[in-house]
Amino acid sequence: MSNKRNGILYIGVTSDLNRRIAEHKGKLIEGFSKTHQLTQLIYFEEFPTIEEAILRENQLKKWKRVWKIRLIEQANPNWEDLAADWA
Numbered sequence: 001m002s003n004k005r006n007g008i009l010y011i012g013v014t015s016d017l018n019r020r021i022a023e024h025k026g027k028l029i030e031g032f033s034k035t036h037q038l039t040q041l042i043y044f045e046e047f048p049t050i051e052e053a054i055l056r057e058n059q060l061k062k063w064k065r066v067w068k069i070r071l072i073e074q075a076n077p078n079w080e081d082l083a084a085d086w087a
Contacts, residue, residue, distance in 0.1 A: 001038040005079040009068055010038045013057045015050060021083045041083035043072045 001010040001024055010033050014020040021041055027034045047053040060068065076082065 003037045008036045013053045040081040
């Protein structure tokens with residue numbers, strides 16, 4: 001999630017992407033993502049198990065920012081909100 005192109009990045013894991021997007025867009029959960037208006041889904045990955053998803057989340061959180069931006073821009077070069085029609 002992000003607030004704008006090249007803005008603040010939030011990496012998280014969820015078992016229900018639709019619900020989590022609604023929470024971000026509705027600013028329903030207090031904390032970092034609400035404070036920084038992180039309402040745009042700019043990148044996501046799917047995994048067969050929650051354990052694999054958590055491993056990937058932890059891996060990405062250790063990456064340098066430039067690596068994260070490169071990953072995002074390979075899949076979504078215009079930083080479009082991939083969930084613009086959700087919530």
